[in-house]
Amino acid sequence: MNSQGKGDFASSDGRVSLAHGNGGRRMRQLIEELFVRHLGNALLDTDADAAALPPLPTGATPMITTDGFTVDPLEFPGGNIGSLAVHGTVNDLAVSGAEPLYLTLNCFLEEGLDLGLLDRLTASMAAAATEAGVKVVAGDTKVVRRGEGGGVYLATSGVGLRRAGLDLGLGRIAAGDHILVSGPVGDHGTAVLLARGQFGLRGDLVSDSASVLPVTRALVDVPGLRFMRDPTRGGLATVAHEIVRHTGMGIRLSEPAIPIRDQVRAVCEMLGYNPLYLASEGRVVAVVDPASAPAALAAMRGPGQSPDAVEIGTVGCEEPYVVLETEIGGERLIEELEADPLPRIC
Amino acid sequence: MNSQGKGDFASSDGRVSLAHGNGGRRMRQLIEELFVRHLGNALLDTDADAAALPPLPTGATPMITTDGFTVDPLEFPGGNIGSLAVHGTVNDLAVSGAEPLYLTLNCFLEEGLDLGLLDRLTASMAAAATEAGVKVVAGDTKVVRRGEGGGVYLATSGVGLRRAGLDLGLGRIAAGDHILVSGPVGDHGTAVLLARGQFGLRGDLVSDSASVLPVTRALVDVPGLRFMRDPTRGGLATVAHEIVRHTGMGIRLSEPAIPIRDQVRAVCEMLGYNPLYLASEGRVVAVVDPASAPAALAAMRGPGQSPDAVEIGTVGCEEPYVVLETEIGGERLIEELEADPLPRIC
Numbered sequence: 001m002n003s004q005g006k007g008d009f010a011s012s013d014g015r016v017s018l019a020h021g022n023g024g025r026r027m028r029q030l031i032e033e034l035f036v037r038h039l040g041n042a043l044l045d046t047d048a049d050a051a052a053l054p055p056l057p058t059g060a061t062p063m064i065t066t067d068g069f070t071v072d073p074l075e076f077p078g079g080n081i082g083s084l085a086v087h088g089t090v091n092d093l094a095v096s097g098a099e100p101l102y103l104t105l106n107c108f109l110e111e112g113l114d115l116g117l118l119d120r121l122t123a124s125m126a127a128a129a130t131e132a133g134v135k136v137v138a139g140d141t142k143v144v145r146r147g148e149g150g151g152v153y154l155a156t157s158g159v160g161l162r163r164a165g166l167d168l169g170l171g172r173i174a175a176g177d178h179i180l181v182s183g184p185v186g187d188h189g190t191a192v193l194l195a196r197g198q199f200g201l202r203g204d205l206v207s208d209s210a211s212v213l214p215v216t217r218a219l220v221d222v223p224g225l226r227f228m229r230d231p232t233r234g235g236l237a238t239v240a241h242e243i244v245r246h247t248g249m250g251i252r253l254s255e256p257a258i259p260i261r262d263q264v265r266a267v268c269e270m271l272g273y274n275p276l277y278l279a280s281e282g283r284v285v286a287v288v289d290p291a292s293a294p295a296a297l298a299a300m301r302g303p304g305q306s307p308d309a310v311e312i313g314t315v316g317c318e319e320p321y322v323v324l325e326t327e328i329g330g331e332r333l334i335e336e337l338e339a340d341p342l343p344r345i346c
Numbered sequence: 347m348n349s350q351g352k353g354d355f356a357s358s359d360g361r362v363s364l365a366h367g368n369g370g371r372r373m374r375q376l377i378e379e380l381f382v383r384h385l386g387n388a389l390l391d392t393d394a395d396a397a398a399l400p401p402l403p404t405g406a407t408p409m410i411t412t413d414g415f416t417v418d419p420l421e422f423p424g425g426n427i428g429s430l431a432v433h434g435t436v437n438d439l440a441v442s443g444a445e446p447l448y449l450t451l452n453c454f455l456e457e458g459l460d461l462g463l464l465d466r467l468t469a470s471m472a473a474a475a476t477e478a479g480v481k482v483v484a485g486d487t488k489v490v491r492r493g494e495g496g497g498v499y500l501a502t503s504g505v506g507l508r509r510a511g512l513d514l515g516l517g518r519i520a521a522g523d524h525i526l527v528s529g530p531v532g533d534h535g536t537a538v539l540l541a542r543g544q545f546g547l548r549g550d551l552v553s554d555s556a557s558v559l560p561v562t563r564a565l566v567d568v569p570g571l572r573f574m575r576d577p578t579r580g581g582l583a584t585v586a587h588e589i590v591r592h593t594g595m596g597i598r599l600s601e602p603a604i605p606i607r608d609q610v611r612a613v614c615e616m617l618g619y620n621p622l623y624l625a626s627e628g629r630v631v632a633v634v635d636p637a638s639a640p641a642a643l644a645a646m647r648g649p650g651q652s653p654d655a656v657e658i659g660t661v662g663c664e665e666p667y668v669v670l671e672t673e674i675g676g677e678r679l680i681e682e683l684e685a686d687p688l689p690r691i692c
Binding site for chain 2: 027109123135139
């Protein structure tokens, strides 16, 4: 899928570009070829949402994750950068099979930021933390000069516990496994795009930003569960490519099966985006063994959870590609995200 | 000391100002009156360098801390933002009496950043982590638009373990305790100022940015140790005010005893700064009971550690002020840092 070899993470001028942050190939290469080259160690797994620390005497495994957040605008229908930061970090732990317990919070505030806005963002953060049952136990604030900080950047780390015996990960995926998604994809990315108002488009679409704990808690009790991930930056297509890259197996996705809201589809058609690359912030992609797929779907669709959960594809087609089976019976390859085709939304 | 009451953290125009990030009164008020009001919980202690999580079955206490880093220039004599981030986080755990184990790393990279520079920063981070014996176990990278990110902002969280039975903190400080410092103060702040070259000043001063683990490991074996802190943002004066605010007791510092390099003193005199507010990034302020002061000093001065460690003052004068006894036998009050008198250096 990728004609370029290693060592090409640098853009032609040797500088960081927006594509280094889009979740796609160049970001992955920057991480692997620069950060991991220097900082790599046995516990650092760049393919995981959260790192597993050595187990406690109780058998439970402490899990730790970290995430940075930049979003424009800072407030959007369905959330803001504060709730987004909590949901993003909680969800990285949740899809790793952990119960989130503690968060740390870093705020980079731009000189001139409205304190009323900061108060609203912090209140949303608190509400999201309370709902997810996590405590913010440490924080830090830095103020950067006017014009240098995009208003607010947040960086959060999260610590949780994964119960003894729960083994999830890309390495557990096997040929024939089924791929499920808990609800429509691309809502968050599209809602943020619309909130900018810069395309002359309007709509009532709301970001899906939310804790996925209700879904992941139900799924971890399904014995055939192999792997979970939240399709954030880079979208569903990027999760599919992560599976292909790690397992060496191909993926077939059914285009008609993938839930995409009409409004997301319409905005993408108008602007020339593919919704499969757009971020969701409250969805779970789950990979399960075939026999467990009905139980996993039932768990995802449980009361108060995701009635729209569906099966969207399978793992294990012969070539290590992501193949989309289209509505009219054709096939299309879904490429890994390359240069930045999308406005920055997270 | 402070004629203004609560509720005045907002500047007159209701916006974030640089003083909200300087480590002084307005920053403290922003944290207490906005962040803690929303996010407060039993584990969040804004007076501590690291939060103590519930103890493990072994009796050891997991400690967690977080810090954001912005520095201009990104590289300076004696370090760069990469090594600084590792030292800062390692040191917050060290002065809490913990052995640092794991770090998480968030990078906010500005579009256009030179990748060679990023490589050097990451290499320094790796070297600092290796020296301190910590592993970077999780990371995240965001790219922000050109002009919006100051080159690189870093946010690091750290996790460590404090051994069973070790009890340190502001709450343990008692009247009559002695205050020690492990070496000259203000080197980092002054070195960064000089590295900007904007004052027409030059010098060979090197930042003291370093892990303080050798000092803190020696100190935790001194039975009379009450409290340790690294005098970073806001400097030694701010540590003194934190002690006064928390204990309600005053502090007397001996001006001639406080180690300040001639070059730091000269730069401060020329620019009108007080070196007591300038950051160090490799020093420890320790509070010990009087009988233990000689043992603590000996521990700090041990091989490969801090030969310049000295006693600089005592806790427990009558009024809750920070009093500086001057060389000529007079007394001067050291105020809490107010509006931002200092260029942003961390």
